[in-house]
Ligand SMILES: Cc1cc2nc3c(=O)[nH]c(=O)nc-3n(C[C@H](O)[C@H](O)[C@H](O)COP(=O)(O)OP(=O)(O)OC[C@H]3O[C@@H](n4cnc5c(N)ncnc54)[C@H](O)[C@@H]3O)c2cc1C
């Protein structure tokens with residue numbers, strides 16, 4: 001009798017101890033979280049800024065020796081001096097495709113005396129200024145490439161490599177913020193006969209300057225933002241610009257005379273391309289503006305994400321990894337003011353890590369995601385549409401605020417984007433001549449940007 005009581009008693013004590021121990025474990029996780037940010041582009045930098053403001057411990061791992069990710073122009077293509085694939089897709093004549101107010105990071109205005117649609121050079125300087133202003137550089141481990149992220153015993157293990165020495169490290173973290181961008185890995189269309197074609201074929205990722213196309217017959221494939229922009233840039237120098245695409249968007253005919261619109265390419269031969277309508281064009285060069293693939297080679301299966309070149313699923317609020325909600329994947333929104341969205345996502349992620357609010361249960365998050373997926377599937381659309389914000393952009397900002405308590409991105413941002421998109425459709429050559437000034441959270445005025453006008457000689 002007595003021994004039996006003693007047994008129960010000790011079991012009860014053990015039970016209590018385990019309970020206290022478990023409590024204690026969760027406590028150390030939330031009171032002193034360790035955060036790993038992967039990438040020092042805008043996603044990584046804004047996350048770093050907000051975590052720093054909350055006094056949360058973090059490290060940024062960046063494989064290059066620079067901040068700014070894709071905004072840093074590099075004249076080279078292929079591989080960098082350390083043998084890493086060049087990440088940037090920037091080209092010499094690029095100017096932003098959204099106006100200043102929608103390119104601004106919170107609490108850090110762009111200078112007044114720059115064009116309404118700044119060049120990459122100005123914008124890259126802005127990013128460097130931001131990094132300096134918030135003193136972020138000392139938190140960044142440059143030249144350290146993340147090679148593996150895995151979930152082991154309820155902790156994140158992040159394996160990374162010094163790209164100069166090859167030395168490998170592994171650290172443990174409570175949260176992982178993935179900020180490696182998704183405009184770097186080319187999506188190649190693989191058109192029959194490519195190997196026969198005697199001219200050059202590149203992807204827009206490797207497009208830098210139009211000079212090499214001077215006096216040549218060039219085919220640009222695709223009519224996304226890069227396709228339209230690069231078609232205009234190359235048309236300037238080329239003898240003939242053949243533009244092949246199947247976009248239903250009705251761009252006004254504002255192209256020069258030597259611009260030829262074609263349907264999709266059926267196949268190449270030695271001298272040119274045969275199109276789906278049976279027509280043929282002689283060509284010297286081809287530029288594929290066929291977009292990019294989602295590419296996260298370092299995310300192990302244990303991360304719980306379904307990764308394909310076209311989609312990353314399932315994500316709550318377009319960013320939280322539903323099966324492992326201590327991982328956020330940043331910037332996976334299409335058709336949005338991406339910089340503003342990234343800034344808001346970074347604050348939302350910080351609010352999660354800080355413990356300012358609690359996410360819904362896994363089941364609730366999945367249910368919400370499934371609802372969105374069902375709508376897309378019922379319309380016969382590909383699941384890649386799951387990343388489209390488009391007309392839902394402002395609603396998204398409202399939801400982030402409602403749930404997390406972060407300051408709301410004002411509705412005027414979405415309104416500016418809509419007006420900018422209309423101007424783009426009206427005239428691709430002049431939409432950057434407008435200057436947008438925010439009056440209040442709801443309103444803006446649009447005037448002609450007289451700084452750009454004065455520079456119009458080289459503003460192409
Ligand atoms: C040509 C072009 C034009 C654009 N124009 C506009 C525009 O006008 N307006 C707009 O709002 N947006 C524009 N964008 C979108 C642009 O991508 C975003 O503005 C923003 O730069 C995204 O930032 P990011 O931090 O998500 O990614 P990135 O800028 O791509 O940064 C990712 C960083 O992660 C690092 N990295 C990658 N893999 C690893 C790894 N394994 N380990 C460690 N580090 C790693 C990279 O070196 C890089 O520094 C444009 C994009 C392109 C390509």
Ligand SMILES: *[C@@H]1O[C@H](CO)[C@@H](O)[C@H](O)[C@H]1NC(C)=O
Nearest residue numbers: 110111114122123125126129
């Ligand atoms: C960056 O900072 C420098 C020095 O303060 C300033 O002159 C410049 O206008 C800033 N540029 C941008 C784009 O923020």
Ligand SMILES: *[C@@H]1O[C@H](CO)[C@@H](O)[C@H](O)[C@H]1NC(C)=O
Nearest residue numbers: 268269270271272274279280
């Ligand atoms: C490529 O195809 C076109 C159209 O059929 C033809 O006119 C041209 O001669 C072909 N080029 C070669 C090298 O066969």
Ligand SMILES: *[C@@H]1O[C@H](CO)[C@@H](O)[C@H](O)[C@H]1NC(C)=O
Nearest residue numbers: 050347350351354356405406
């Ligand atoms: C978290 O909540 C505190 C207290 O309300 C607030 O000061 C802070 O800004 C919030 N942090 C984030 C990232 O929302």
Ligand SMILES: *[C@@H]1O[C@H](CO)[C@@H](O)[C@H](O)[C@H]1NC(C)=O
Nearest residue numbers: 114115116435437449450451
């Ligand atoms: C845009 O317009 C505002 C208000 O009219 C003006 O203050 C600003 O200097 C203009 N900016 C540019 C780049 O033209």
Ligand SMILES: *[C@@H]1O[C@H](CO)[C@@H](O)[C@H](O)[C@H]1NC(C)=O
Nearest residue numbers: 112113435447448449450451
């Ligand atoms: C040009 O910009 C200045 C401010 O920078 C503004 O006062 C002026 O009205 C603008 N002029 C035109 C014609 O837009």
Ligand SMILES: *[C@@H]1O[C@H](CO)[C@@H](O)[C@H](O)[C@H]1NC(C)=O
Nearest residue numbers: 113449450451452453454455
């Ligand atoms: C534009 O250029 C003209 C002539 O060079 C100059 O008089 C004017 O002040 C410039 N305007 C601005 C806003 O820089």
